[in-house]
Amino acid sequence: MIYQAPVKDMLFCMTELANIERIAALPGFEEAGIDTAQAVLEECARFTEGVVAPLNVAGDRQPSSWQDGNVTTTPGFADAYRQFGEGGWQGLQHPMDFGGQGLPMTIAAACSEMLNSANLSFALCAILTDGAIDALLTAGSRQLKEVYLPRMISGEWTGTMNLTEPQAGSDLALVRTRAEPQGDGTYKVFGTKIFITYGEHDMAENIVHLVLARLPGAPEGVKGISLFVVPKFLVDGTGALGDRNDVQCVSIEHKLGIKASPTAVLQFGDHGGAIGYLVGEENRGLEYMFVMMNAARYAVGLQGIAVAERACQLAAAYAKERVQSRPVDGSLPGAAPIIHHPDVQRMLLTMRAQTEGCRALAMAAAAACDAAHAHPEAEVRRREQAVFEFLVPLVKGYATEMSLEVTSLGVQVHGGMGFIEETGAAQHYRDARILTIYEGTTAIQANDFIGRKTVRDGGTVARAFAQEIAAVEAELRQRRSEAAQAMALRLAVAREAFLEVLDWVLANVKSDPNAVFAGSVPYLLLAGNLAAGWQMGRALLAAEDRLEAGGDIDFMRRKVLVARFYADHILTRVPGLRDSIVAGSEAISEMSLEAF
Amino acid sequence: MIYQAPVKDMLFCMTELANIERIAALPGFEEAGIDTAQAVLEECARFTEGVVAPLNVAGDRQPSSWQDGNVTTTPGFADAYRQFGEGGWQGLQHPMDFGGQGLPMTIAAACSEMLNSANLSFALCAILTDGAIDALLTAGSRQLKEVYLPRMISGEWTGTMNLTEPQAGSDLALVRTRAEPQGDGTYKVFGTKIFITYGEHDMAENIVHLVLARLPGAPEGVKGISLFVVPKFLVDGTGALGDRNDVQCVSIEHKLGIKASPTAVLQFGDHGGAIGYLVGEENRGLEYMFVMMNAARYAVGLQGIAVAERACQLAAAYAKERVQSRPVDGSLPGAAPIIHHPDVQRMLLTMRAQTEGCRALAMAAAAACDAAHAHPEAEVRRREQAVFEFLVPLVKGYATEMSLEVTSLGVQVHGGMGFIEETGAAQHYRDARILTIYEGTTAIQANDFIGRKTVRDGGTVARAFAQEIAAVEAELRQRRSEAAQAMALRLAVAREAFLEVLDWVLANVKSDPNAVFAGSVPYLLLAGNLAAGWQMGRALLAAEDRLEAGGDIDFMRRKVLVARFYADHILTRVPGLRDSIVAGSEAISEMSLEAF
Known part of the structure; x- marks a missing residue:
């Protein structure tokens, strides 16, 4: 067994947590009930x-x-990508108008998790293409859409996002790439972009670069950045390929992980100028990027869940095979598979609980996104969009940080073999390490979570989130089981810690921003931990209901235990985070910069 | 700046925490005062x-x-190792009788940290040679000592420890390598050993393998294992090299990190038998290994501190250089070095506090070790030995787990550049990953900490440890500073959590060993965190005293702040660990093995 997609857990999340039948009642998603979901997932x-x-x-x-400006991908990748496109997978969540399947994000997210579990490097090409598709859907002219979208949605062409430059990483105000209008509606683009995922490769016949650049005389900072399409091969009005454009891949990076995905340095305009087409209006490039940012960040959160799932499976399989030492309770006469040892069980359950908690959270967020797009009532759309935007930095920030812990435990379960590359656990550990960095580091997510998602509305959405959790606690308290009682207790303690932090953030963010932002990442981790715990609380309730009804006993019992483990081992980290946020800023702010 | 040894912090630890003048008053260490320490460290x-x-x-x-059984090390390693031997560094803590310097462990530990910070892979050769030297000192015959020790202590020959076999990792009861007596006092050894660090290389003229093997008719399990010297080249009574012995390096591993250090598969006796010499008595091999195990485990704990220190330095240097984004408090008009950002400061201080806390703990442990060896009173020796043995699994277990967090933060501080191998942060992240595994995984340390170090004496040493901390708290409470008050509070909460867990462990270890051992690693992490916090509490007191006296203001102020950071950000993790230990076993024990 290399990888076994967790279809059953995904379907459980969809029916019990994401309420997929409610999504299937939305206009446009009539076909997207649980039967469709099951068929697509299988x-x-x-x-x-x-x-x-x-x-x-x-x-x-x-x-x-x-070599010489060309990138050769791993043998087999190009063929698999062809099958990916032909199977309709690139178009899963994209509009039917341009050849997509028009499925809700709830279903597409599960498929994206699978693709990423199977192969994080491979999946990146699809994720970046999704991003470029979203950018064109958001702001592209009708002509750009008609020429590019069908070929990108079919997988014939791929897309890239060109934001970063050597001096401009998290800080896009520093972008220097420039675009000069040619008078014929086209532009010539000049500049260097780095860290361009799949910026050059041999898996598709064309690459559609979406590039941030400045027009002559544009304002300084982020308000002077425009977005351009710069195709690798020029394209006529019918989509037929013409000459090579003036964009060259001058090198690719030697990376810690996701090595199969080429990370390119792209040079635009060294031979007269790369021909580009403005997307939307001038100077609104960053705004367009922000529209699609939520989807891209959410996708990276899924990558965290995906690599964690794969690490879980590898570690559990090894723990069942590897024989070493007698059980500590003397229950067996000699050495036993290491899964008999309590600490190995603790590690595997930590991996499981974190992975399933984040999957549940991601599914709940996807459901909010679907309702935000398709619900007939504007007020519901607005509310669901706010929920989705509140959850995105948690899915991105928490699920990726979680993946670092899970993949590290995956190595640990293997003992010495985990350090040997042939075993495979080390690859997950290396691959995962980029996830807390790209599409905005955890600190960037945390800034977003504090600034836009917590403070801007005065904590309204944050308090509503806490109220939803309180309602789950109330339901849990009415159950007889120890598991439900444990979950109710831990959720309550964690929720109260969250509210304390929330009050502290709101009270201090203006007067002492340094103190508040020193606690930004712990605040994000606290909220992410709690949000996944909230979903595990709901999962526990649902699993107990299903057990009561006599259905699928092994799966539901296991779900109750994983949820309880989450409560006692993961939610218990929350109060410590509160303490370090609320009391911990002084040791930071008093340190002089020279002393670091 | 590649690496700058933290000589000042080490000397601070020696004078203020390890009480080096007390060590210099012990017989045999008369020369080892602070002046000697400073000269040696510089x-x-x-x-x-x-x-x-x-x-x-x-x-x-x-x-x-x-290639063909030979291992070629990285260019420059052999020459550096020659200089290492000639400089007397291998012999630092070994007896003068055999050419060593006879310095206390307190000084040798600081030097070992430096060597490991400089180059973890290189330092491994010295660590393994130390282990082999210790084994021969412990149990070798006079002849073995006279022939082997001077050449190992001079660095001319290196040593290895051959424990692991494919089926016998943590569980040495499963060792199958066998030794047959030849009637002339020698043995022929047959078997396969894996994961042998520096098992073959070109840095020394001979390699002295210490090998665990079974004699014919030896008892099953760990009580039937004997220890043998098997040199790569046979040696006559004068130490002159003779024929190649029948031990072959059949391959080396492809590893995640510490790639320069060859990890060999050694085949003993494929061509008639490898000639070996019994060390000590038959069937007492494991006992001898345990004598030196404390030193070896302590050395790996130092490796954790060492790689963390190096990661700290790299990250701080980058944070001072890399310009990105405007400070959140608006204190600068434009983009600033990222060290201005509170989250970067939090990351750097987490790295610093963890590293310095573990260094302080390791120094305190070394002082106990020196007193345990050299104190004239047997009762003091016994007591100090018990303290050292209590602290060793914490130094090994906690400092190495800490190094995973610190090296991961080291990558994170670098943002996207951290994922590019050229930057160097990724190497520390990869190199560190072995440290929680070899010389006994964290779970093995935790078993030792619960079984031998906590339960065997009914918690006596553990309670004495808590009392020492309470005394530091009392001193802190008498100080006026906020930093001291914060430290007193966090230490008290953490110490009480430790005592709760201790009572729970002692009450349940016999009736429900699975529950107790499910909490073994969290218990070790709790105690390690507290132990390092204890030393940071002492460091805070000492630094305040020195400030009062007007000495070295920048260094001492910084130390107070780092200690306070430790209190508010690291010690605050302790209560959550208590909760997951005391309440967290049921979700583990109720899970059926099939459900994992």
């Missing part, structure tokens, strides 16, 4: 398990390579 | 910074390689 499982997952190790050992 | 800083540290990156990019 087909996706077959494809990702059978075609994509087997390429994961090869991608690490024989990564993308660069 | 010389060691010069050597490690100038000769060893520059080879660290080369070791990663051009690691040891194997």
Whole structure:
């Protein structure tokens, strides 16, 4: 077994937490009930398990390579990407108008998790293409949409996002790439972009670069940045390919992980100027990026869940095989598979609880996103959008930080073998390490979570979030089981800690921003931990209901235990985070910069 | 700046925490006062910074390689190792009788930290040689000592520890390598050993393998294992080298990190039998290994501190250089070095506080070790030995787990550049990952900490440890500073949590060992966190005293702040660990093995 898609857990999340039948009642999603979901997930499982997952190790050992401006991807990648496009997977959540399937994010997210579990490097090409599609859908002219979108949605062409420059990483105000209008409606683009994922490769016949650049005389800072399409090969009005554009891949990076995905340095305009097309209006590039940022950040959160799931499976399989030492309770006469040892069980359950908690959270967020897009009532759309935007930095920030812990435990479960590359656990550990960095570091997510998602509305959405949790606690308290009681207790303590921090943030953010932002990442981790715990609380209630009804006993019992483990082992970290946020800023602010 | 040895912090730990003048009053250590310490540390800083540290990156990019049974190490390693031996560094803490310097562990530990910061892979050869020297000192015959020790202490020959076999990792009861007596006092050894660090290399003229093997008719399990010397080249009574012995390096591993250090598979006796010499008595091999185990585990704990220190330095330097984004408090008009951002400060201080806390703990443990060896009164020796043995699993277990967090933060501070191998942060992240695994995984340390160090004496040493902390709290409470008050509060809460867990462990370890051992690693992390916090509390008191006296204001102020940061950000994790230990076993024990 290389990878087994957790279809059952995904369907449980959809029915019990994401309320998929409610989504299927929304206009446009009439076909997207649980039967469709199950059929799509099972087909996706077959494809990702059978075609994509087997390429994961090869991608690490024989990564993308660069020569004379061309990038050769790992053998097998191009063929698998062709199958990916032909199977309609790139278009899953995109509009039917341009050849997509028009499915809700709730279903597409599950498929994206599978693709990423199978092969994080491979999936990146699809994620970046999704981002470019979203950018064109958001702001592209009708002509740009008609020429580019069908070919991107079919997987024939791929997309890239060109934001970063050597001096401009998190801080896009520093972007220097420039675009000069040519008088014929086109532009010539000049500049250097770095860290461009799949910026050059041999898996598709064209690459559609979305590029942030400044027009002559544009304002300084982020308000003077525009967005351009710069195709690798020029395209005529019918979509036929023409000459090579003036964009060159001058090198790719030697990275810690996700080695199969080429990370390119792109040089625009060294030979006269790369021809580009303005997307939307001048100087609104960053705004367009922000519209799609939520989707891209959410997708990276899914990557965290995905690599964690894969690490869980690898570690559990090893723990059942590897025989070492007698059980501590003397229950067996000699050495036993290490899964008998309580600490191995603790590690595996930590991995499981964190992964399933974040999956549940991601599914709940996807449901909010679907309602925000498709609900007929504007007020509901607005409310659901606010919930989705509140949850996105938690899915991105918390699920990726979680993936660092889970993949590290995955190495640990393997003991010495975990440090040997052949075992595979180390690859997950290396691959995961980028997830807390790209699409905005955890600190950037935390700034967003404090600034836009907590403070801007005076804590309204944050308090509503806490109230939803209180309601789950009330339900849990009415149950007889120890598991429900434990969950109710831990959720209550964590929720109260969250509210204390919330009050402190709101009270101090203006008068002492340094103190508040020194606690930004712990605040995000606290809220993410609580949000996943909230969903595990709901999962526990649902699983107990299903047990009562006599259904699927093994799965539901297991879910109750994983949820209880989450309560006692993961939620218990929350009060410590509160203490370090509320009391911990002075040791930071009093330190002189020289003393670091 | 590649690496700058933290000589000042080490000397502070020695004078204020390890009480080096008390050590210098012990018989045999008369020369080892603070002046000697300072001279040795400064010389060691010069050597490690100038000769060893520059080879660290080369070791990663051009690691040891194997061909036809021979291992070629990274260019420069052999020459540096020759200088290491000639400088007397291998012999620092070994007896003068065999050519060593006879210095206390307190000084040798600081030098070992430097060597490991400079180059973890390089330092491993010295650590393993130390282990082999200790084994021979413990149990070797006079002849073995006279022939082998002077050449190992001079660095001419190196040593290895051959414990692990494919089926026998943590569980040495499963060792199958066998030794057959030849009637002439020698033995022939047959078997396969894996994960043998520096099991083959080109840095010394001979390699002295210490090998665990079974004699014919020996008892099953750990009581039937004997220890043998098996040299790579046979040696006559004068130490002159003879024929190649029948031990072959059949391959080396492809590892996640510490790539320059060859990890060998050794085949003993494929061509008639490898000639070996019994060390000590038959069937007492494991006992001898345990005698030296404390030193070896302590040394790996130092490796954690060492790689964390290096990661701290790299991250702080980058944070002072990299310009990105305007400070959140608006204190500067434009983008600033990222060290201005509160979250970067939080990350750097987390790294610093963890590293300095563990260094302080390791120094205090070394002082106990020195007193345990050299104190004239047997009762003091016994008591100090018990303290040292209590602290060793904390130094090993906690400082190495800490190094995973610190090296990961080191990557994070670098943002996208952290994921690019050229930056260097990723190497520390990869290198550190072995530290929680070899010389006994964290779970093995935790079992030792619960079984031998906590339960066996009914919690006596553990309670004495808590009392020492209470005394520090009392002193802190008498200070006026907010920092001292914060530290007193957090230490008290953490100490009480420790005592709760201790009572729970003692009450349940016999009736419900699975529950107790499910909490073993959190218990070790709790105690390690508290132990380092205890030393940071002492450091805070000492630094305030020195400030009062007007000495070294910048250093002492900084130390107070780092200690306060430790209190508010690291010690605050302790109560959550208590909760998950005391309440968290049921979700683990109720899970069926199939459900994982």
